[in-house]
Amino acid sequence: MGSCGSSAKAGDAKGNAAPQFKGAGVIPKKISGVKNENVTVMDIVYLFGGSKILQFDTKAMKIENIPAQPTVVVPKRTQCEYLKDLNKIAVLGGTIDGHITKVGYIFDPKDWTKAVKLPDFPKPIRYTTLAFYDGYLFTIGGESEGADPDNLLKDVYKLKISPEVGTE
DSSP: OOOOOOOTTOBOTTOOBOOOOOSOOOOOOOOOOOOOTTOOOOSEEEEEOSSOEEEEETTTTEEEEOSSOOSSOOOBTOEEEEETTTTEEEEEOOEETTEEBOOEEEEETTEEEEEEEOOOOSSOBBSOEEEEETTEEEEEEEEOSSSTTTTEEEEEEEEEOSSSTTOO
């Protein structure tokens, strides 16, 4: 799982603005013939956007809203990780109202309205990499507040997620 976004300043080397997304979307091509057993294509893939979460049905090749949007504000450009053993999705960081945030949540795709809040990250974070291994959610690098290169994070953090969030 993961999310990504484009910079508002995106463009080419000549300063021409990048084309803006107009909501039409591009449906990904069907993935077939995967021989690597470590690659799993889920039936439903969740897309975390600016103000809502969408679901992409890989069999029907259709994108639509999830049945019910979360009752919490999901940060823009949040980073996501599928917690395979738990069948849940963790999100961390991003921006809320233009400010980098420390917030993180765990969502259950069976009921998006019941988010579990994670402990606040030690500092505001965005563009991090998440990994889930052996019951821990790892956060690797990313950006915090400030200017390059001082805002680049070089640390790795971990949070015990299972059997219970925040137990270690």
